[in-house]
Amino acid sequence: MLEPVRITVSSQDPRHLAKKEWFLSQPGCQWSPAAADPSLTQPCLSITSKGVYLSYQDERLSFHPSMALLRLMNLYRGLPDRYLEATALQKGDVLLDATLGLGTDALVGAWAVGKVGKVVAIERSPYLAAIVKDGLLHEIQVPRVKNPEKRRAWAELKQAAVNIEVHFDDHFRFMQNLPSSGVDVVYFDPMFRRTQDKSSSIKPLHLWGNPEKLSPDAVREACRVARKRVVLKERKESTEFVRLGFEIMPGGRYSTVDYGIIKP
Ligand SMILES: C[S@@+](CC[C@H](N)C(=O)[O-])C[C@H]1O[C@@H](n2cnc3c(N)ncnc32)[C@H](O)[C@@H]1O
Structure with missing residues (x-):
């Protein structure tokens, strides 16, 4: 680190x-x-x-909600979001985002579970946890834009950010202290697959994030604490799905990633 x-x-x-x-x-x-x-x-x-x-x-x-904003606007237009399909989040659900990163998925998840739900987000890099926590609190300001759809998306993201609880911790250690079936969904989006990725937008995260493989122990704990499902995002055709026991969700033919699901 x-x-x-x-x-x-x-x-x-x-x-x-x-x-x-x-x-x-x-x-x-x-x-x-x-x-x-x-x-x-x-x-x-x-x-x-x-x-x-x-x-x-x-x-x-830096923290910036632009990708989450774009995804919300696509959802308003009726386009599907594969992460929301894989996690099947409902209003009122509690999502454990075990790999917070820069918080894009956590924000979209918090939007989906609404005010009555909650996102508990875990990040092992203390610097990423801190910068995202600060960003969620202070960097989402509804701008004076003419486009009403964009204004609505900003306002809803600002509201969603309030429902994200950020913890600096290792996800395995954190889950060990949770009761069985204590959350609805656990989501993993580990860094491992991206170590080969040369994309400049992803590269800075590599410097700060934990690059380790997801451990079978963490998946086992996730299956204990999740009431509805455990979801893994990985590179298409990754052997990680088989290694960790996830069934790949069909679809995403043109995407470079897949989502795997375990229903505990
Ligand atoms: C690919 S990023 C996640 C991106 C995120 N889904 C988003 O939308 O921005 C993976 C993150 O998981 C974190 N991470 C990896 N292993 C972890 C662990 N054992 N506990 C908590 N966080 C972990 C890394 O530090 C990194 O920030």
């Missing part, structure tokens, strides 16, 4: 300074002393008026 991480604040704006204090208090993060080497080779979290960024060398990563 990249650490320790230097924190920089672009101005003495009290809101930025308060945000810095908030980041300093987040669990699991190893912040380097203020007078650390300011060279670009040190990983850094920058708090600026344009947002919060994690950077290392020439890679930069």
Whole structure:
């Protein structure tokens, strides 16, 4: 993991300074002393008026809900969303997103379960957990756009974000403390398959996320805590589905990924 991480604040704006204090208090993060080497080779979290960024060398990563926004707008137009088909989330469900990442799936899931439901999201990288937690609270502002569909999507995402509870933890350890059938759906979208991925939009996540394979123990625990189903997203034709006992959901002929399901 990249650490320790230097924190920089672009101005003495009290809101930025308060945000810095908030980041300093987040669990699991190893912040380097203020007078650390300011060279670009040190990983850094920058708090600026344009947002919060994690950077290392020439890679930069920040929380942004744009992909979730796009998916919501497609749903309004009646287009299917394979993640929602695979998870079969209903209003009022509790979803355990065991691999939060940058929070796109968690947001779409929180939208689907509505105000009466909830998303509990687990992330093993303390820096990703912190930047997404901050982003969900502060980076979703309904813009003054003319397009009513877009305004509606922003407003619904803002509402959905409130229903996501972010935890920095290992998902196996977290699930061990949950009661049997304590949630409706457990969702895994591990990094493993993406280690071969050269795409620049995915690459920065590699620097910060945990690249390990999903463990059979974690899947077993997920089957214990999920009342309705456990879902795995993986590369098409991945041997992970067979290794971990998931049945592949039909469809997605032109997609590069598949969804596997276990009904406990
Ligand atoms: C591919 S990303 C998930 C992307 C996410 N679905 C989204 O929509 O942004 C996988 C994430 O799972 C996290 N992760 C991997 N193993 C984990 C574990 N054992 N416990 C918790 N999080 C884990 C990684 O750190 C990484 O951030």
